[in-house]
Amino acid sequence: MGAMRRLTVSRWIIAVLLLGALVLLGGPPDAAALGALWPSAVFGLAVVLSAFLWVTASGTKNQPWQAHFDQAALAGLMFALPPWLVIVCAAAGGALWGVLARKRAISIWFNAANVMIAGAPLALLAEWADLASGPVRLWHVGLVLAGGVAYEYLSWYGVMLACRTTHAEPPVSRPGDCLETLAVSTLAQVGAACTFAIAFRESQPALLPIGVILLACVWHAHRALMSELAEDEPAQRLRTLPALLAHPVRSAEQLEALAERLRDLLGADLLVLKAAGESGRYSISRPFGEAAGRDLAAEAAALGVSDVPRVLPRPLLPAGWKFGMTVCIRAGDTAGSAPPYIGRLVVAWRQRPPGLYLAGKVPRTLRNAVSSAGHALGPIVEQVDSFNELVEERRRLQAVVKHDTIGIVVVDEAGKVVVWNDAMAALTGVNGSQALEHDSGGVLTLMTPDGQKVRLGEEPSGSLILLRPDQERRYVRVSSNRDSGSLGGTYYCAAFVDETRERDLATLEKLLVANATHELLTPLTSIRGFSQLICAHVGDGQDLLAESAAAIQRSVDEMTTLINDLIDASRTQAAGKAVISTVDAGALVRKAVAALPGAPDRVRVHLKRHVRARADPVQLERCIDTLLRDAVRHADPRRTITVTSQARGGWTHLSIQCRIQPEERAGEVRLATIPGLGLGLFKVRSWLASMHGDLTVEATPEGRLLMTMKVPR
Amino acid sequence: MKILVVEDDPTIQQLLGIMLRQAGHEVTMAGDGYEGWEAVAHAAPPDVAILDVMMPGLDGMRLRERLRRHPPTARLPVLMLTAASGHVPAESPDTLVLPKPFDMNDLFDRLNRLTRPDDPA
Structure with a gap:
């Protein structure tokens, strides 16, 4: 409230000063001085000043303070010009306006065109009232002020019309929203313009300082307004943005909560965050409301990848919505190259954001806030990604550790058990609470088939014997390795597959194979042996008998090879399942x-x-x-x-x-x-x-x- | 040469009997490990024993162990016949292995190596 009072007082002080200055300007002007003035050094200086202000203000979008000066100076020039030149200027301004509107380029030149169009009636009115030749009267001052307000209104309506044509961001919703502000600004500007005009026309350089003072008043009013607006509630809320963005975000749920708070902080009715990290896509829309069914982020992507927030054209917004902004999201900083584009942030308002009616500080603050949010969201999405990967890794590890049939043990460098799954408990008869944080040697005894003890630190692999605390032996297949670094420290991980049952089956199978072999090879032994005896004892002339016995022996050899191969193959297949x-x-x-x-x-x-x-x-x-x-x-x-x-x-x-x-x-x-x-x-x-x-x-x-x-x- | 043959299969017994007797050896037959043990425990030990590895009752491996523990036969040359599957004993100067089905020449070669280890042939 205090700030608002200061603003109002400041406005009225300016207004009173302006009126006083204009009243003091009364007196007979010297019409002939205009001819003497043109082209004088002072007039040239005004032209140079206007050009300088245009140049310094061009490229900025929200009419900084230079724009007020250039409008004042340009309006002053319009007052100083002869009627025919004013008409030419108005025509040129109209043409410029048309060209810029078709190009959808709202810039300081567009402002100039507006001034040239709107200032022409005012200049002609001044000419009609014979301001240049007669003495300045009080009603002249009222006329100038009324004309100034009309000029400002016409200028603003020109801007509004242009914004509607080009779907650009309008600086105000209605000119009436800022009537008081416009009045003060207009008084200062028109007062300065009149002062300059009279100073030029009547060759009264002493009036120039007054004009400068009036311009200083404009500047002061502008600063006062901006200072006031910086203290308003939206601005205060926006000040908490860095703290919000610095808050650690590690999960998709926290990211959603951040989006919700960001929406509240920006005073937006809609916030859409769409990004794609390495471990997933994040699509958050708060709330869905009227934007449901519209992929605003995808539609806004048509605006291109830019690190500067872009105003959403009206056709991209939901029907009836007033304002929207979008900024692209990039991944965290990458040394030596631009971080990759990973998504987009869209914020939109059903009504114009509070304080946004003034072209100047607040929109810029809001834009900066959206920009900061966009820049901060890249690393945040990366954090969430990392967290997701960690969660996924934990889930995978959990799935492995919880494996029903494979026992898993992880032992730290000191020999303490840090992972002991259910399968391991079933294998050893030692449950997790008895094993975890205890020395592995006390809960797990491994031996080679020849009875030598093996420690997990030796990274054993292959078939071993596990001696349970109840002295029962289990035949296990072990695969182990050492991890140094990825888990922070050195850990020995081992996987166990209980092969006792398979081994018993294999023993039975071996017995079966041995018996089958014996049964098959025994008759072959007889056949071979007796055929050899026949060969050894055949006499002369018994070639057929000798050949037959030799053929029997060859067949026996082939059958022996075949049987041995089959036995070997059956052993191979019975070797047990692989531990991957x-x-x-x-x-x-x-x-x-x-x-x-x-x-x-x-x-x-x-x-x-x-x-x-x-x-x-x-x-x-x-x-x-x-x-x-x-x-x-x-x-x-x-x-x-x-x-x-x-x-x-x-x-x-x-x-x-x-x-x-x-x-x-x-x-x-x-x-x-x-x-x-x-x-x-x-x-x-x-x-x-x-x-x-x-x-x-x-x-x-x-x-x-x-x-x-x-x-x- | 006196040879003890311990083999449970009658056909192999018959085959070995023919082969060994035709080569001029004196052959004693036993149908399982216990018969074989009886043959050496209560009589003069043979010069060589041919033992089948897989036999019902006392098999060739255990009979060999028992022979080694019996002082008169502790150094008896033994030829083990095996069907190449199951436990195959390790060869040593007084124990050789002959897989089934065997060649007659291999049989006599191994018997020769057992009884005359210094003979290069």
């Missing part, structure tokens, strides 16, 4: 190559830096080892064997390439004819299939053999 984890396939290749007896010199390994695979480390090592041994066994010893890796899509390809020995590739290489190779490939295919992988084998007539394992990355 991320493994360093490169390390497995190097390990297998180093273990080849006398062969490392023959094998060249060309691997990418990180050969990652999602596989069972034990089975993958078996695959690599089997293929390498087959390659060494069958390859030409004079040629090298090459191991290469390639990452394609979601797969890691490990290839072993060699040249088959010449005697094994007479004519054409047929894989089935290479002894043992067929079974080896069968076994590797079985192992890879259990890890969702595959094996392809290519052989060329030239003897080139390429075996490629494909496993998920």
